[in-house]
Amino acid sequence: MIKSVLASFLLATSAVRASPALTERSLDTASNNDPFAITQSARNPRARAAEIEVKRKGWQYSEYPMGVAYYPTGTLANKTIAKDGESWLPPILEIQGHIDEEGPKALENIKAKGGLNKLEDYVNLYDGQWEHAFPDGPFPGMLTNFTDDRLFSMMRLSASPYRIKRVKPSDNLLFDVKEAKSITGLTLQQLKQQGRLFLEDFTEMKELDPTDKFGAGCQSYFYIHPKSGDFLPLAIRPVVKNRENAALVYTPKDEPTDWMLAKLIMNQNDGWHATWAHITQSHSAAEAPYLAAIRTLSEDHPVMKIIHRGKFLPDRSSGASPR
Ligand SMILES: [Fe+2]
The missing domain is CATH 1.10.287 (Helix Hairpins)
Incomplete structure (x- = not known):
């Protein structure tokens, strides 16, 4: 299959090269030794279009295992997927x-x-x-250091930093933390006014279908300590669906095991979030335009060089001139 597709592609290429009009057009870029060219500067536009057509046929859209972005399939795609698998598997x-x-x-x-x-x-x-x-x-x-609050807050910044938001002075507070002053030296309002208060809110997780285990979605406040400058957890509020009004607020002033439990629940929330964020924020965000680029751009397009991250250079083994 691949052979026949490539054969028709090469035939198209040689036919196009014989065209006088294209020879004239190629003069426009004759002094350009750069093998990469944007579409308008292609030396042989019809051959380039034919190449893209071959890729469009060989790289098709199929299902995505996680249901977010399409996964590639087709003769050329499957060949690349198999080759990649040889290195990572x-x-x-x-x-x-x-x-x-x-x-x-x-x-x-x-x-x-x-x-x-x-x-x-x-x-x-x-x-x-x-x-x-x-x-x-x-x-x-x-x-x-697994009981140290600094390790806990640094894990937030390491795992899913985009979920943490600074609470603006104009924002409403989601819940009160009575112990704020004794923990930080400032009230919750003062922390907010000074831009020291941060929120990480995973309450959407209380809506997930429950299993026979007990879970909760947490709202957590963090703060920058006025003296040390450390970024620290201030309070965690695990929220259970239909029991929102009974949600307790845990702080470092609680019993160490209670505080540790709250941190564990929050960690679990972040782990669940990181799993899906990894798919949607990195895989899908990169893969959707990558597949679209493969299907619409020549391998000689400079954008492909960037997208492939220098992995491939244009294949000149067939003797094809720059397109
Ligand atoms: Fe991944």
């Missing part, structure tokens, strides 16, 4: 092999140390384990 399979081998060993290690009874025991999940599956281990500090 083997390392994943190799790591999976290490996980299969080292997982049971890690489980035995935890059992030998008495199991998971208190928070600190979770460090044993990684202590001396996962030598090949996870050789560098968790990020430095994760196993020692």
Whole structure:
């Protein structure tokens, strides 16, 4: 199939090259040694159009596994997908092999140390384990600073920073935090007026279909400390559907385990959000225009060079002149 498509493409190319009109037109760019050209400067517009037509046939729209942007299919697309898979799949399979081998060993290690009874025991999940599956281990500090509020707030900035918004002086507050002054030295209103107050609101998650587990969507306030300048969590309010009025506000003034629970729920919200944000904000945002570009632009178009990120250069092996 590919062969016949390419054959007709090459035939079209040679036929077009014989055209005197196109020879004249190619004089316009004869002094240009740059192999890339925008559409208007193409040396051989008809050959270029034929090339695009071949790509349009070979790169079709199909379903998208996550239901957001179309996934490519077609003879040329499938060839590229298979070739890409040759580079990204083997390392994943190799790591999976290490996980299969080292997982049971890690489980035995935890059992030998008495199991998971208190928070600190979770460090044993990684202590001396996962030598090949996870050789560098968790990020430095994760196993020692996991109760530190600064680690929690830095995780917000690392995972989904776009979900955090500075609360403007004119914004309404979503809930009150009575302990604000004793925690920060300023009232909630003062924090807001000084531009020190931030909000991360995941309450839309209370609308998700529930499982047999219990979940909540959190509203969280963060602030920049007036003295230290640290970015810190101030309060977390987990909200459950139909029980909004009963929602409790947790702060660092609560019992450490209660505060930790609130932070865990918030972490879970962010993890769920990050999963889907990754698809919609990065994959779809990049893939939709990428596929459209493949289907509408010549490989000689400078934009393709940018989109391919220097991965490919125009293929001159067929002897085709710059188009
Ligand atoms: Fe991804």
